Amino acid sequence: MNMSLEKSNIAPLGSLEFHARQIVEGFITGLHKSPFHGFSVEFAEHRLYNTGEPIRNIDWKLYGRTDKLFVKRFEEETNLRCQLVIDTSSSMYFPVKQRLDCQNPNKLWFSVYSAASLIELMRRQRDAVGLDLFDDDITTHTDAKLSPVHINMIYNELEKLLLPYDKNRKQTTNATACLHKIAEMTHKRSLVVIFSDMIDSLESHDDLFAALEHLRYNKHEVVLFHVHDGMLEQKLEFENRPYRFVDLESGDVVKLNPTEVKEKYEQIMKARKDELLRHCHQYQIDYVEADINKLYDQVLTAYLIKRQKLY
Numbered sequence: 001m002n003m004s005l006e007k008s009n010i011a012p013l014g015s016l017e018f019h020a021r022q023i024v025e026g027f028i029t030g031l032h033k034s035p036f037h038g039f040s041v042e043f044a045e046h047r048l049y050n051t052g053e054p055i056r057n058i059d060w061k062l063y064g065r066t067d068k069l070f071v072k073r074f075e076e077e078t079n080l081r082c083q084l085v086i087d088t089s090s091s092m093y094f095p096v097k098q099r100l101d102c103q104n105p106n107k108l109w110f111s112v113y114s115a116a117s118l119i120e121l122m123r124r125q126r127d128a129v130g131l132d133l134f135d136d137d138i139t140t141h142t143d144a145k146l147s148p149v150h151i152n153m154i155y156n157e158l159e160k161l162l163l164p165y166d167k168n169r170k171q172t173t174n175a176t177a178c179l180h181k182i183a184e185m186t187h188k189r190s191l192v193v194i195f196s197d198m199i200d201s202l203e204s205h206d207d208l209f210a211a212l213e214h215l216r217y218n219k220h221e222v223v224l225f226h227v228h229d230g231m232l233e234q235k236l237e238f239e240n241r242p243y244r245f246v247d248l249e250s251g252d253v254v255k256l257n258p259t260e261v262k263e264k265y266e267q268i269m270k271a272r273k274d275e276l277l278r279h280c281h282q283y284q285i286d287y288v289e290a291d292i293n294k295l296y297d298q299v300l301t302a303y304l305i306k307r308q309k310l311y
Helices: 060-066 107-124 148-162 175-185 202-217 230-234 262-282 296-310
Strands: 032-038 042-048 070-078 081-087 128-134 138-145 191-196 221-228 243-246 253-256 286-291
Touching: 060 070, 081 107, 081 138, 081 175, 107 128, 107 148, 107 191, 107 221, 107 286, 107 296, 128 148, 128 175, 138 148, 138 175, 175 191, 175 202, 202 221, 202 262, 221 230, 221 262, 230 262, 262 286, 286 296
Parallel strands: 081 128, 081 191, 191 221, 221 286
Antiparallel strands: 032 070, 042 070, 128 138, 243 253
16 A cells, blocks of 8 residues: 655644854855855955955055055855755664554654654755655765755655555665765765654664764764654553564564563663763764654754754
């Protein structure tokens, strides 16, 4: 059964805006600070006048005080390039459901509608949007553009992700390698927004953090939506009875009563999340806890309001 991307379910996000925290490079005039300087928008600094330059930008009041010629230099504003990155590995289909909606999502549904809402916000701001989908490799990559044809193509790619979970499709994750590739493929000084449950090999945490650092090293601003089921995945809130747990990526099966391991499990998951949060702070990455037990538009709205107050 194919499920379409319902435009009525895409959060309008009201009059909220998404301003870049750091300087970005764009290609049309917009909301965000550019690393380049011109003679428009907002005053930045003075510099000495060079013989032969137009005199219209000379600060004559400063000349009257200093008897030296200085030119006013202004910061340009530009549009933003936003690269949406979505983890499409099999673990993102948890919890497995045949019917998905706002009140009953899995992690991938939550990510798709969150991304679609950000696309609408970016389009309203005249910002360019690109898309990367990955599992153990990058399966889709589009550069950031703002044309209607390009945006519709992205919506078509997102809609393909709303299929029910196929138990015969066991797709593993290699977030580390994929994020390294995305860091290199994405136009410099972009905003990279990642939707992932951050479930990778237990032994590869340092490598995963290095991949996030690579994004920052390449001057990208990074926002990580850590998509998870807070009740089932983080706290193991199941009834007191035996269960048969199946790994969606490998097919491995574990039979146990979750109450017997709940305390130790919670400690491990909390330590993993705390470590991720600590590294995000270290690399100046915005960490957003995206618990699918909350409505996705509430998570987005809370983050955007917080961001506006901070930046």
